[in-house]
Amino acid sequence: MSSVLEVRHLSKRFAGSRKTPAKEVLADVSFQVGEGEFVTLIGPSGSGKTTLFRMIGGLELPTEGDISIDGANAVGTRGHIAYMPQQASLMPWLTVSANIELSLTIAGIGKREARALARDWLARVGLEATAHQYPDVLSGGMQQRVSFLRALLSPQKLMCLDEPFSALDALTRQHMQAWLLSLWESNRRSVLFVTHSIEEALLLSDRILVLSAAPASIIREVRVPFPRPRSEALWGDAEFIRLKQELYDMLRPDPTL
């Protein structure tokens, strides 16, 4: 499998100031995301997951190490990833369709094609009724669906999803997981996903990378063995429950800290 993302020996240290001490956040992190692969990062709060995303997105420079996306050096360069944040960052003055079209045209797709893509895909996923609505009339779950669609249609080869369901209530979150799973399984893109939910990671991912507390390094890689297409029925599977417990034990906070 060819790699869409290659992270090699990445370290990040924030220099201290008079008010904040220096902090080593990431220490020698290496991994890849293959073509069409769904890889999840899971780790304790403050282990540097957002910092890692910011470096992959070119917003932050590593102290050491290399990042390449689709074979090209991506250190300090923006525009190489399709990004979906924790809270949908839709433009409130644009309709749902125009929001999707705008991100596609910024990524270099012609206006006419962007419009056709947005309309076609909104209909495909049952959101055609929202095309002319403004984001503030949509529920949080609907806004995240639009936000996911926007990332999915972007031409960049790597999608980075940063805790996309963390602001949703438990039931909406479960519906979103099932929705994303079926959409992604029929349109495989390379995904790097961050979550605090072990169940979510096991349901969605091909591989899970477990980060240690800061300075974070990868302490374990779990290949998720369940065949696709998957469904929420997995939650009751004996192997699912065993892996969930194993990951939970690995992420249990150190009581001596």
Ligand SMILES: Nc1ncnc2c1ncn2[C@@H]1O[C@H](COP(=O)(O)OP(=O)(O)OP(=O)(O)O)[C@@H](O)[C@H]1O
């Ligand atoms: N610009 C900065 N300067 C100094 N320290 C920073 C800076 N940005 C982040 N940090 C520190 O780096 C550490 C990692 O932060 P980061 O947000 O990447 O962790 P995280 O794993 O995404 O956390 P969470 O799971 O809670 O979202 C934190 O201790 C944070 O305070």
